[in-house]
Amino acid sequence: MTQAKFSRGLVPLSILSVVLVVGGFAMVFFYAPNEADQGFVQKIFYLHVPLAIVALIGFVAGGVYGIRFLRSGDRVHDLRSYVAIHVSLILAVGALITGSIWAKASWGHWWVWDEPTLVSFLIVFLLYACYQPLRFSIEDPERQARYAAVFAIVGGAFVPLNFMAVRAAESLVHPRVLSTTGGAMPGSMRLTFLVCLAGIALLFVTLVKYELTSKSATFALRALKRRMAGDDDWVPVRRSAAPQL
Amino acid sequence: MSARSTPTRVAVAALVRKDLRAELRTGDTLPAMALFSVSTFVLFHFGLDARSLEGDLAAGVFWVTMLFAAVLAVNRQFVAEREEGGFDGFLLAPVDRTSLFLAKAAVLFAFLVALQVVAVPAFAILLLEPSPGPGLPELIGLLLLADAGIAAVGTLVGALAVQTRAREVIVPLLVLPLMIPVVIAAARGTAPLWLEAGAAAVEGRWLLILGLYDLVFGLLAYAVFDYLLDE
Numbered sequence: 001m002t003q004a005k006f007s008r009g010l011v012p013l014s015i016l017s018v019v020l021v022v023g024g025f026a027m028v029f030f031y032a033p034n035e036a037d038q039g040f041v042q043k044i045f046y047l048h049v050p051l052a053i054v055a056l057i058g059f060v061a062g063g064v065y066g067i068r069f070l071r072s073g074d075r076v077h078d079l080r081s082y083v084a085i086h087v088s089l090i091l092a093v094g095a096l097i098t099g100s101i102w103a104k105a106s107w108g109h110w111w112v113w114d115e116p117t118l119v120s121f122l123i124v125f126l127l128y129a130c131y132q133p134l135r136f137s138i139e140d141p142e143r144q145a146r147y148a149a150v151f152a153i154v155g156g157a158f159v160p161l162n163f164m165a166v167r168a169a170e171s172l173v174h175p176r177v178l179s180t181t182g183g184a185m186p187g188s189m190r191l192t193f194l195v196c197l198a199g200i201a202l203l204f205v206t207l208v209k210y211e212l213t214s215k216s217a218t219f220a221l222r223a224l225k226r227r228m229a230g231d232d233d234w235v236p237v238r239r240s241a242a243p244q245l
Numbered sequence: 246m247s248a249r250s251t252p253t254r255v256a257v258a259a260l261v262r263k264d265l266r267a268e269l270r271t272g273d274t275l276p277a278m279a280l281f282s283v284s285t286f287v288l289f290h291f292g293l294d295a296r297s298l299e300g301d302l303a304a305g306v307f308w309v310t311m312l313f314a315a316v317l318a319v320n321r322q323f324v325a326e327r328e329e330g331g332f333d334g335f336l337l338a339p340v341d342r343t344s345l346f347l348a349k350a351a352v353l354f355a356f357l358v359a360l361q362v363v364a365v366p367a368f369a370i371l372l373l374e375p376s377p378g379p380g381l382p383e384l385i386g387l388l389l390l391a392d393a394g395i396a397a398v399g400t401l402v403g404a405l406a407v408q409t410r411a412r413e414v415i416v417p418l419l420v421l422p423l424m425i426p427v428v429i430a431a432a433r434g435t436a437p438l439w440l441e442a443g444a445a446a447v448e449g450r451w452l453l454i455l456g457l458y459d460l461v462f463g464l465l466a467y468a469v470f471d472y473l474l475d476e
Contacts (some may be wrong), residue, residue, distance in 0.1 A: 127422035137409035150469045157465050165426035165454050
């Protein structure tokens with residue numbers, strides 16, 4: 001049963017991600033020093049940057065599962081691709097909101113156009129916001145999966161290219177957190193940041209696993225109901241953007 | 246591929262000829278694109294309340310208009326295939342499937358070039374303050390590179406959207422974000438050519454970004470296009 005595969009290790013994983021996220025935020029408030037220039041506001045950085053990084057990796061992962069779906073034809077990969085993009089989209093909303101708050105606090109505006117990372121992130125978000133409408137407007141589930149995979153692959157390739165183009169176009173205001181120079185973060189800040197990044201990444205994995213488990217439980221339930229009702233009385237499920245296994 | 250199948254080159258040529266002939270006979274797409282561009286220039290004149298434009302603003306207005314005109318063409322691109330059973334006919338033919346992508350992208354590229362033959366002079370007459378003459382070779386280079394990118398991505402999105410129920414909505418929603426790198430590079434590249442003080446040199450990095458975009462999305466679209474055709 002696919003359900004058992006998805007839910008394996010879910011409890012320890014949930015506990016670990018709660019511990020890491022809570023521990024990370026405890027470090028943000030009690031361990032990491034206030035930044036000299038921006039003061040307390042800068043601490044939103046420990047939430048904003050991990051959210052953005054994990055969301056972008058999630059989008060690319062959706063593309064990778066798209067490739068695996070097209071190569072193998074296994075619908076499980078389509079489900080994984082869908083869930084990865086879905087959860088990334090939620091994290092991306094969080095990253096945009098926290099970024100906007102940070103921009104207001106440190107630059108005085110809710111939105112700063114000469115800020116390549118923020119702008120390219122918005123573009124990527126706008127593109128992926130079309131993922132579900134696209135799925136929803138294709139009725140045939142097999143075709144829906146195939147087309148969504150093509151979209152996910154194109155989107156996954158678009159993410160790095162878009163960042164390059166936007167960065168070339170703008171001046172560099174945004175701090176480079178993980179640049180080659182290390183962003184000149186003192187050790188305690190770097191440690192806090194890495195713990196937060198790991199926490200959000202684990203949170204992402206946990207959420208993805210939860211959604212996969214829930215989806216596959218729904219499918220299993222539907223299959224059981226169908227068997228009980230007999231194939232004659234079976235009412236087809238309503239059209240959905242989510243993949244059907 | 247079996248030895249009997251038609252070479253891709255022949256198939257692409259046949260498909261391109263078919264599309265160009267259909268366009269010549271019906272005039273479905275190109276006149277609409279040209280008319281749309283001119284109307285948009287007029288709209289910008291009133292919207293911006295400007296008698297003439299130069300530099301960044303001129304380049305932005307021009308490229309955004311070109312992009313919207315391209316969306317019109319992408320919307321129409323596969324409609325005949327779907328409505329008249331062209332997809333079935335194509336899939337029955339013993340040809341490589343990517344030849345459809347190559348042909349459609351080539352036709353879209355040709356449409357865009359033809360559109361710009363009309364739109365650049367129209368823009369120069371209606372809105373552009375400095376003459377586009379001095380920087381013309383560089384402008385042509387930018388136009389061709391950007392058209393190649395628009396053609397590759399546009400064809401992919403066109404094929405993706407034609408099977409959906411909300412084609413007219415899906416095409417712009419997908420094309421516009423995907424085209425932002427093209428607009429950035431093309432508009433920033435064109436801006437110095439249209440300065441009031443006289444054309445300055447185009448920065449090489451914009452050509453590089455356009456070239457890279459064409460390469461990446463051309464290869465990507467070529468690779469995944471097969472999956473958009475139904476068995």
